[in-house]
Amino acid sequence: xxxxxxxxxxxxxxxxxxxxxxxxxxxxxxxxxxxxxxxxxxxxxxxxxxxxxxxxxxxxxxxxxxxxxxxxxxxxxxxxxxxxxxxxxxxxxxxxxxxxxxxxxxxxxxxxxxxxxxxxxxxxxxxxxxxxxxxxxxxxxxxxxxxxxxxxxxxxxxxxxxxx
Amino acid sequence: xxxxxxxxxxxxxxxxxxxxxxxxxxxxxxxxxxxxxxxxxxxxxxxxxxxxxxxxxxxxxxxxxxxxxxxxxxxxxxxxxxxxxxxxxxxxxxxxxxxxxxxxxxxxxxxxxxxxxxxxxxxxxxxxxxxxxxxxxxxxxxxxxxxxxxxxxxxxxxxxxxxxxxxxxxxxxxxxxxxxxxxxxxxxxxxxxxxxxxxxxxxxxxxxxxxxxxxxxxxxxxxxxxxxxxxxxxxxxxxxxxxxxxxxxxxxxxxxxxxxxxxxxxxxxxxxxxxxxxxxxxxxxxxxxxxxxxxxxxxxxxxxxxxxxxxxxxxxxxxxxxxxxxxxxxxxxxxxxxxxxxxxxxxxxxxxxxxxxxxxxxxxxxxxxxxxxxxxxxxxxxxxxxxxxxxxxxxxxxxxxxxxxxxxxxxxxxxxxxxxxxxxxxxxxxxxxxxxxxxxxxxxxxxxxxxxxxxxxxxxxxxxxxxxxxxxxxxxxxxxxxxxxxxxxxxxxxxxxxxxxxxxxxxxxxxxxxxxxxxxxxxxxxxxxxxxxxxxxxxxxxxxxxxxxxxxxxxxxxxxxxxxxx
Numbered sequence: 001x002x003x004x005x006x007x008x009x010x011x012x013x014x015x016x017x018x019x020x021x022x023x024x025x026x027x028x029x030x031x032x033x034x035x036x037x038x039x040x041x042x043x044x045x046x047x048x049x050x051x052x053x054x055x056x057x058x059x060x061x062x063x064x065x066x067x068x069x070x071x072x073x074x075x076x077x078x079x080x081x082x083x084x085x086x087x088x089x090x091x092x093x094x095x096x097x098x099x100x101x102x103x104x105x106x107x108x109x110x111x112x113x114x115x116x117x118x119x120x121x122x123x124x125x126x127x128x129x130x131x132x133x134x135x136x137x138x139x140x141x142x143x144x145x146x147x148x149x150x151x152x153x154x155x156x157x158x159x160x161x162x163x164x
Numbered sequence: 165x166x167x168x169x170x171x172x173x174x175x176x177x178x179x180x181x182x183x184x185x186x187x188x189x190x191x192x193x194x195x196x197x198x199x200x201x202x203x204x205x206x207x208x209x210x211x212x213x214x215x216x217x218x219x220x221x222x223x224x225x226x227x228x229x230x231x232x233x234x235x236x237x238x239x240x241x242x243x244x245x246x247x248x249x250x251x252x253x254x255x256x257x258x259x260x261x262x263x264x265x266x267x268x269x270x271x272x273x274x275x276x277x278x279x280x281x282x283x284x285x286x287x288x289x290x291x292x293x294x295x296x297x298x299x300x301x302x303x304x305x306x307x308x309x310x311x312x313x314x315x316x317x318x319x320x321x322x323x324x325x326x327x328x329x330x331x332x333x334x335x336x337x338x339x340x341x342x343x344x345x346x347x348x349x350x351x352x353x354x355x356x357x358x359x360x361x362x363x364x365x366x367x368x369x370x371x372x373x374x375x376x377x378x379x380x381x382x383x384x385x386x387x388x389x390x391x392x393x394x395x396x397x398x399x400x401x402x403x404x405x406x407x408x409x410x411x412x413x414x415x416x417x418x419x420x421x422x423x424x425x426x427x428x429x430x431x432x433x434x435x436x437x438x439x440x441x442x443x444x445x446x447x448x449x450x451x452x453x454x455x456x457x458x459x460x461x462x463x464x465x466x467x468x469x470x471x472x473x474x475x476x477x478x479x480x481x482x483x484x485x486x487x488x489x490x491x492x493x494x495x496x497x498x499x500x501x502x503x504x505x506x507x508x509x510x511x512x513x514x515x516x517x518x519x520x521x522x523x524x525x526x527x528x529x530x531x532x533x534x535x536x537x538x539x540x541x542x543x544x545x546x547x548x549x550x551x552x553x554x555x556x557x558x559x560x561x562x563x564x565x566x567x568x569x570x571x572x573x574x575x576x577x578x579x580x581x582x583x584x585x586x587x588x589x590x591x592x593x594x595x596x597x598x599x600x601x602x603x604x605x606x607x608x609x610x611x612x613x614x615x616x617x618x619x620x621x622x623x624x625x626x627x628x629x630x631x632x633x634x635x636x637x638x639x640x641x642x643x644x645x646x647x648x649x650x651x652x653x654x655x656x657x658x659x660x661x662x663x664x665x666x667x668x669x670x671x672x673x674x675x676x677x678x679x680x681x682x683x684x685x686x687x688x689x690x691x692x693x694x695x696x697x698x699x700x701x702x703x704x705x706x707x708x709x710x711x712x713x714x715x716x717x718x719x720x721x722x723x724x725x726x727x728x729x730x
Contacts, residue, residue: 013208013223043223045377047270050363102330103274103359106318126204128220 003036003057004154005111006145009097010064011044016071016121016134020062023119023141030142031156037149049100056111058152061097062145065118072137073120074144082116117144166193169693171700172200181669181708183681185699187690192699195678195685196522197669199529206513209659214240214651215384215625221647221661222378228709230263230369231640232647232661233382238458239647240384242482243634247456249620252386254610255399257452257462258407259372259379260638261599261606265414266365267641267707268543268596269422272589273351273358276704278334279697280429281351282341287320289345294353297346301428301568304420306357307350315353335697340689343432351429354421361417364410368603371403386622391614408607415600418593426593427565430586431572440585440702442684443538444471446545447667449479449487449646451639452602454609458482462602464553465546465639467534471583476552488635491646491662493530497671500530505674508648508660509633531670531679532662540680541643541667542706544582544591550598551579557601561594585684588705629653640664642707665709681706 008024011017021041028039040052053059061082067073082097097116104110119141122131130138146156172182180200185192205224209217217240221232234256241248248256291312298307322328335341343351366376373379374389381389392398430436446468450461459481466478467486479487494505501514520526533539550558562579569590570577581587630653637646643664650658670679678686681703690698 011223013205013220041378043229043377045229047274047359047362048366048377050359051366099274099330106322106330106356107359126207128208 004038004149004152005052005056005059006037006039006149007042007049007052007059007061008040008063009042009044009061012128013126015123015125015127015129016119016131017064017124018128019064019119019121019130019134019141022130023062023117023138023145026138026142027145028160030160031146032158032160033149033156034154037154046096046100047103049097050103053100053111054104054107054109057113059111059114060145060148061114061116062141063097063116063118064121065116067118067120069120071120071122071131071133074137074141075118075120077116077118079114082114115148117141117148167693169690169696169699171696181703183685183699183703185685185688185690185696187693190689190691192685192688192690195682196526197529197671197679197681198520198527199665199669204513204515205661206511206659209656212656213654214243214649214656217647217649217656217659218382218384219378224661224663228640228642228645228663229377230259230373230379230382231638231645233379234260235636235638235640235645235647235661236649237382237384238482238636238638239634239649240636240651241634242636243632243649243651244384244626244628246385246623246626248453248458249386249618249623250456250613251391251610251618252621253453253456254606254613255372255387255389255391255621256382257606258603258610259369259382260452261603262365262368262372262414264641265418265596265599265603266362266369268592268599269358269362269365269418271592271641271707272422272426273355274330274362275707276589276701277351277355277429278331279701279704280341280433281343281348281355282336282338283319283331283334283348283352284323284336285341285343285345286348286352287316287323287345289316289349291316291349294346294349298350302420302424304416304424312349312353315356316349318356319352335695335700338695338697339691340697340701343429347428347432351425354425357417357421361414365414368407368410371407372399383622385625386620388622391610391619391621393614404607404611411600411603411607414603418596418600423561423565423593423597424568426589427568428572430590431569431577433586434569434573434575434577436586436701437577437581437584439688439698440588440684440705441471441583442682442686443540443678443680444583445469445534445537445539446471446548447534447539447541447644448546448549449637449639449644450481452606453482462605463546463598463639464550464555465644466549466553467539468545468548468552469537473548473552476549478553482636487637487646490534491532492536493532493660493662493666494674495525495530496674496676497525498527498530499525505533508635508646508662509650509658511658511660513660527671529666529670531673532667533673536675538670538673538677538679538683539667541664542588542592543595543641543643544588545643546639547591547594548582555598557598558594561597565590565594585688585702585705592707627654631657642709643667663709665706668706669708681708 008020390398452462
């Protein structure tokens with residue numbers, strides 16, 4: 001059981017809506033991570049995600065966020081900000097991240113620290129794959145994730161094995 | 165003077181739904197159900213390899229990932245005439261049953277209990293009296309005073325902190341809330357336990373699907389998880405016995421807690437057996453196939469007309485013409501190009517948004533029909549069809565549930581009460597109890613088959629030149645799901661998914677007949693148009709799933725739910 005979950009959320013059928021999923025997949029593709037770090041493609045799931053957040057030391061969520069900023073803007077949300085937004089109403093899901101964290105809290109198994117790395121989307125049109133604008137920002141998003149994992153004491157062990 | 169209310173979106177559901185009601189003298193007189201999203205999966209799949217369909221269709225929705233993968237592989241198997249090895253059928257059946265149990269538990273406790281249960285009232289309950297009540301209803305080993313006291317303390321802390329979190333969308337203190345404090349505390353305690361048990365059910369899906377969300381082992385022709393009782397890297401004895409231990413725990417929770425709670429709530433809200441019947445043509449499909457071709461099933465399915473169980477017509481196989489020929493979809497009232505009614509194989513999906521018109525187009529959801537009639541799908545349709553077919557376990561749990569309701573309500577309640585808002589909840593719990601027994605049947609069938617030395621899990625995928633058409637159906641937690649595929653030389657030429665919530669949440673059809681949500685709301689009471697709890701009760705009883713609203717975090721936590729009383 002990892003102490004850290006890196007959780008990508010979003011719907012990959014709606015172009016930039018899936019940026020969180022593409023970002024964590026990119027991290028897993030490029031880096032060998034410590035065994036304590038679990039990378040999860042959460043899609044648009046709700047309570048299915050409960051086992052991935054319970055009792056974690058750190059939870060790093062990556063998702064599309066409506067910052068009302070220029071496309072590709074990257075920003076952090078912390079603790080209560082994560083719980084305030086992205087709930088039942090703003091979610092693809094009746095049970096969004098807020099509900100999953102709320103359920104973990106009710107069970108006294110909430111993660112100790114929750115951070116959300118948000119990326120302002122450009123297009124939410126039906127289609128698989130990121131807009132060119134966000135595709136170009138993906139390395140910067142990955143770098144943010146890696147520097148956060150490093151700050152928590154879980155730097156990558158090295159580049160991923162080719163084809164691994 | 166009629167009052168018009170708009171609830172947009174309905175919360176505690178999957179995806180976005182807008183409901184409009186006209187209310188006159190405290191009753192709903194007219195209703196519109198509008199799906200506020202466009203799915204577009206059909207467009208994404210055109211031109212792709214059919215083997216990609218299970219992967220992409222799982223992404224339509226967060227809750228229903230597994231069910232789409234399954235309908236998708238069945239549609240491909242049907243088009244390419246692929247048989248499925250027995251082990252694969254049993255493994256799929258275990259996944260189906262475990263997933264549905266997870267889904268039904270989540271629906272009752274987490275998505276709809278707050279329509280009936282008042283958390284703030286639970287704070288006033290006496291834990292001792294709650295324990296006495298609980299013991300009179302059930303032998304559940306966790307119904308003791310310490311557990312009720314602990315939960316009550318926890319709820320107090322949540323309410324005092326103002327951080328309602330998961331309870332934020334309840335209508336506390338609404339005049340339509342009628343449960344005594346002890347029943348509210350009992351239900352709230354089981355709400356917390358339900359969070360644990362839904363996770364256990366999901367564990368079975370994780371093991372057999374290799375991961376959740378988005379199971380990876382469902383492939384056209386079978387499954388991709390090797391079975392080998394001795395191998396550490398395959399589905400082995402240790403894993404199978406671990407699954408068995410979860411099956412036993414789930415059975416206890418569903419039969420001693422979930423089914424009992426639904427009966428208790430139902431008996432105390434007996435007036436809700438009078439509301440919410442709506443469309444009483446019921447459609448369901450047979451499920452849990454026990455042979456390689458899909459002609460022998462553990463659970464029957466079929467069609468009932470006008471609520472009359474004597475009209476039950478079974479659907480008998482994956483080649484059944486009765487089902488294949490009966491399904492059509494209309495876009496007369498949906499935001500797509502044209503105004504046709506077509507068979508899924510012949511449909512097009514060209515979105516064209518034109519605004520909300522009461523008499524014209526007003527929804528992204530198409531309107532399905534079965535032999536020209538709207539039909540209700542879901543656990544109620546499924547249970548009524550199984551009951552009409554004389555299915556033993558279904559009859560047993562229907563009688564058990566109605567017996568308990570009659571005892572608690574102090575009056576004889578018969579199967580006719582099932583055609584209602586509260587009846588949909590009862591049927592879901594009954595179906596869930598049936599499925600816990602099925603988990604055991606499927607587990608034993610898999611063990612016995614492996615013991616015979618049969619280790620086959622998948623039929624090789626063939627290449628067929630030219631055009632093949634197929635359909636796959638699945639009795640999903642929310643009802644009949646069917647995928648329709650046209651393959652041309654190993655490329656997808658057309659793909660349509662007719663999902664359960666399309667049947668139920670669909671707008672008026674080509675004859676302007678109301679869809680099931682709409683029809684079920686007419687006659688519904690509404691005490692306070694500003695807080696239309698009763699409308700939510702009926703809509704939630706269907707377990708709406710309209711995935712695909714946009715899920716964006718808004719750091720300013722804007723409230724998007726608006727109830728406008730005009």
